[in-house]
Amino acid sequence: MFFIEMRILKDNKYKAILQAAQNEFVNKGFKDASMRTIAKDANVGLSNIYNYFTNKDEIFLAIVNPAKDKLYQFVTEQHKEAYIDFDNISPLGHNEEAIEYYIDLIFKYKEEYRLLLYHSQGSSMENFRDMLTDHFTQVSYDFMELEKEYFPNANNISDFFIHAMSSWMVSILGEIVTHDLDRQKIREFFREYFRFGFAGWRELIKL
Amino acid sequence: MFFIEMRILKDNKYKAILQAAQNEFVNKGFKDASMRTIAKDANVGLSNIYNYFTNKDEIFLAIVNPAKDKLYQFVTEQHKEAYIDFDNISPLGHNEEAIEYYIDLIFKYKEEYRLLLYHSQGSSMENFRDMLTDHFTQVSYDFMELEKEYFPNANNISDFFIHAMSSWMVSILGEIVTHDLDRQKIREFFREYFRFGFAGWRELIKL
Amino acid sequence: MFFIEMRILKDNKYKAILQAAQNEFVNKGFKDASMRTIAKDANVGLSNIYNYFTNKDEIFLAIVNPAKDKLYQFVTEQHKEAYIDFDNISPLGHNEEAIEYYIDLIFKYKEEYRLLLYHSQGSSMENFRDMLTDHFTQVSYDFMELEKEYFPNANNISDFFIHAMSSWMVSILGEIVTHDLDRQKIREFFREYFRFGFAGWRELIKL
């Protein structure tokens, strides 16, 4: 009846839709998710959903975009703040705080990343895997520009290898959000990953 | 009229269906592929398809299984013939012939691997990525058993890291069949990949 | 435009669907009835039907359930109000009013009973004949409990005979709704039926 009450109701419905949709997407994937089911689960009239979202796709985006943006932002920032260190070179970032923040992200948006990586087929995000890989790749290139001053041989590394490395990072994200690892296990993994990666990297750019 | 002519005709239809289906699967993915479209493209009556295949899924399998089997066989055999070499350790195999054979496989079944890795959702092969990752993982474990004699520290490598490595191999396959690389480029990539990987590996298992 | 007008329109479609469905069911039986045909005959979009009914079966039930419920209710009530009378013993009921009400039912729901008895195969009502027979049988048993006080020999009547009697009642219903009898003819028949039945019954339970 009253304006405020209605706003509250609206917000409730908005959230209810998002929640129901997320469940449905997780269960069946974007393509097989049914608007009817979402409406039913959210206790909202089917057609009323279209007052809140123009599209099935938009619902998906509303669920998934924050997670995506935070991730992009993180990756980009890492690269900006990067500095060159013999033993600590990585486009992903390498300092402890960065890792912790990354783990935070993963835990906060586990389901969303799973959606993006494994259940986005049919949505406008169906190329997320590639897009993220490309983003990593781009950041990596920028890194290498810096490195070249110190390691001229970095030039010798092929584009596709950089791409493969980026693809690896994406895969790792996928595996982490798919398997139920606790923070400690993830931390340990990253330690191995960086030791492994730095050693490999040094091998490739050595004189 | 004649027996042989007939067989050819039948064979033609069989192949036509497979070809049309492959196109359709590549274009739209398993789930969205339309039997109607396949029938139309193959110049076959829709219901007649079911004289050749019992299922949409079976068509997919007929297209994709040879590629899958060859890949599994290759991975498995590599591991059987493996020998320990300080500088050449990899579950994928490392000798030149193996690489060449792998490249052969990739070139022969590029589209099929693409289907399996990116367009199998909804089919009985929708878990191919995981299955292949697990296969790599298993093979890797077997390798590590051998290595342990020489490198007792191999024990320290976490299960999840092995898993991540396997996942990387799958990603790499995906990236290769997605991008149009010529043989030489692929060869070069693998050289880098092995240099990188061996160095990293040695780092992890060093005393 | 106006609310009432709308409701009428909706109602019209609902009724149109029911009507078209009833025709189709009568013509082809449940199993062979075509949703397409029903939609066409009702001047409704095929998929729109599913806004009114969730199922082909539900349409059938909507048509047929009132008739079924009234019949069950009638049979049950008859038995409740029953009293023992030497010359008037029947699970179906025997007083004039009851008969008249039964005839009313038959005339009101002639087509529905026809559907239930002859055209329900494939629907959730396909066992109606048996269910109704069993219902009659159960009611008959209850009657016999009462009668035993007066006619101890009622015990001697076999279960299967009771069952056969019940089955007869169902058959009679079927024959009546299948043949076009006027009320008078039906009334006369029931008079014969009861004379016949009571005589037979007395014979079976006589000392």
Add this chain to the structure above:
Amino acid sequence: MFFIEMRILKDNKYKAILQAAQNEFVNKGFKDASMRTIAKDANVGLSNIYNYFTNKDEIFLAIVNPAKDKLYQFVTEQHKEAYIDFDNISPLGHNEEAIEYYIDLIFKYKEEYRLLLYHSQGSSMENFRDMLTDHFTQVSYDFMELEKEYFPNANNISDFFIHAMSSWMVSILGEIVTHDLDRQKIREFFREYFRFGFAGWRELIKL
């Protein structure tokens, strides 16, 4: 190769088809029975069935006709041999041998009668119930012609009552072949049935 061998093979297949078809009909009813399933179960090529039968319907008839013919023949003969007896009047026949023969028939063709009465929908026999009822009715009329000499009041019995009696006989057949009664139980039932029926009959035609 040799003629005789082929004949044998042929006969085998013929029987195999009939057997498989009977199973399928019993399980799913005529309408839902699948020629494919029959072919598979009979180990015969689907299209080869059409060398033995022109139709699904013809298979059904081949299975069911002997049972039907024997039944018709029995009913007809009973009536021919009938004689008037105060205490033994029935179109079904009433002497012990007749009953025994009827029971023989029922036991021999139990499945076939079940098919005819309950699973013939969609076949050319789908009106078997009505046809049999009418046959009983016709025979009953002939009886009544004879009786009229002795019981002029027989005239007073309505056509529909005769029809209802016939329908009862059909129902009884249906119930017997549906429930698993042994011969003794069936015999006992018929004894009750005749006592019941004669008493009722006498009541109706009494002066």
Add this chain to the structure above:
DNA sequence: TATGAATGAGTCTTCATTCAT
């Protein structure tokens, strides 16, 4: 904002039967 009705194209699969060989 909310609703329920409407749309129209789409899904895969099955069916009994026929045909050419």
Add this chain to the structure above:
DNA sequence: CATGAATGAAGACTCATTCAT
């Protein structure tokens, strides 16, 4: 007698979205 391929229509139901109110 046997086969496998072919046919063409049909099956119920779902889909995301839009419309009128």
